[in-house]
Amino acid sequence: xxxxxxxxxxxxxxxxxxxxxxxxxxxxxxxxxxxxxxxxxxxxxxxxxxxxxxxxxxxxxxxxxxxxxxxxxxxxxxxxxxxxxxxxxxxxxxxxxxxxxxxxxxxxxxxxxxxxxxxxxxxxxxxxxxxxxxxxxxxxxxxxxxxxxxxxxxxxxxxxxxxxxxxxxxxxxxxxxxxxxxxxxxxxxxxxxx
Ligand code: AP5
Numbered sequence: 001x002x003x004x005x006x007x008x009x010x011x012x013x014x015x016x017x018x019x020x021x022x023x024x025x026x027x028x029x030x031x032x033x034x035x036x037x038x039x040x041x042x043x044x045x046x047x048x049x050x051x052x053x054x055x056x057x058x059x060x061x062x063x064x065x066x067x068x069x070x071x072x073x074x075x076x077x078x079x080x081x082x083x084x085x086x087x088x089x090x091x092x093x094x095x096x097x098x099x100x101x102x103x104x105x106x107x108x109x110x111x112x113x114x115x116x117x118x119x120x121x122x123x124x125x126x127x128x129x130x131x132x133x134x135x136x137x138x139x140x141x142x143x144x145x146x147x148x149x150x151x152x153x154x155x156x157x158x159x160x161x162x163x164x165x166x167x168x169x170x171x172x173x174x175x176x177x178x179x180x181x182x183x184x185x186x187x188x189x190x191x192x193x194x
Contacts, residue, residue: 004081004111010035010090010192011111013097015161016119018150019129020174021181022094025119028182029092033189036084039094043076044068045139063140065149067098067157074105081110090192098153100160116165117188119174119181123151 004011012035014022026037044062048055054072061068073096081091093113097103107113127147134142141150162169172184 004085006111006114009088010114012090012092012189013113013116014092014094015116016174017121017123017126017154017158018147019126019133020119020121021178022119024178025181025185026092026094029185029189032186033090033193035090035092036088037092037094038077038080040073040077040096043080044073047076059140063146065141065146065153067153070099070102070105073102074109078110097161099157100164103161103164113165113168114192115188116169117185118162118169118171120171121174125175126151
């Protein structure tokens with residue numbers, strides 16, 4: 001495997017509960033920094049659309065709000081990163097890791113993470129946002145029942161994921177406006193590209 005030199009191409013993990021604004025902030029980060037954005041949720045939804053053999057199994061798991069098996073997610077992510085490694089200025093890895101073992105596997109098989117941005121918001125805020133988005137998102141998992149399950153999966157795993165990286169973890173209050181949050185994001189990312 002071609003190693004990714006993280007001193008030249010920072011790897012940023014973007015974490016937070018369902019609806020915490022990971023995708024919203026990633027769009028702004030891409031616009032300013034030109035990083036390559038890889039969302040494991042998007043990669044999995046693309047795999048489902050491709051109608052591959054495992055599409056049905058993946059759909060069922062995502063509709064239950066559970067985590068897709070680690071090796072499937074890591075394979076998709078690694079393939080996508082290596083395909084873009086030459087041209088990428090840096091990587092935004094959105095929605096990964098969601099389990100302690102995913103973080104360990106990433107650093108062992110791909111590269112060390114540079115910094116972790118964690119968007120923190122209450123379950124009430126997350127639920128409200130996702131229900132607000134449900135009417136227009138077309139996502140099979142944006143319904144009340146699945147949102148509850150997604151939140152539970154997140155809460156069951158999140159503390160253990162974050163506890164692994166005390167020195168790389170940057171917490172941001174995601175209850176603020178999109179622009180205020182992005183101001184805090186820039187304070188974290190500007191030094192990486194200076
Ligand atoms: P994924 O697609 O990653 O979904 P998620 O984590 O549930 O997050 P969302 O994409 O729903 O929300 P977001 O944080 O991006 O928020 P957004 O910006 O859209 O994963 C889906 C599924 O795939 C998982 O459940 C799992 O099954 C599987 N999967 C994914 N990764 C996996 C992995 N690593 N391992 C195993 N399985 C995996 O914002 C939400 C809404 O809020 C929008 O309407 C937005 O406009 C609004 N909003 C955003 N910011 C603000 C703000 N500051 N103020 C007010 N409103 C805001």
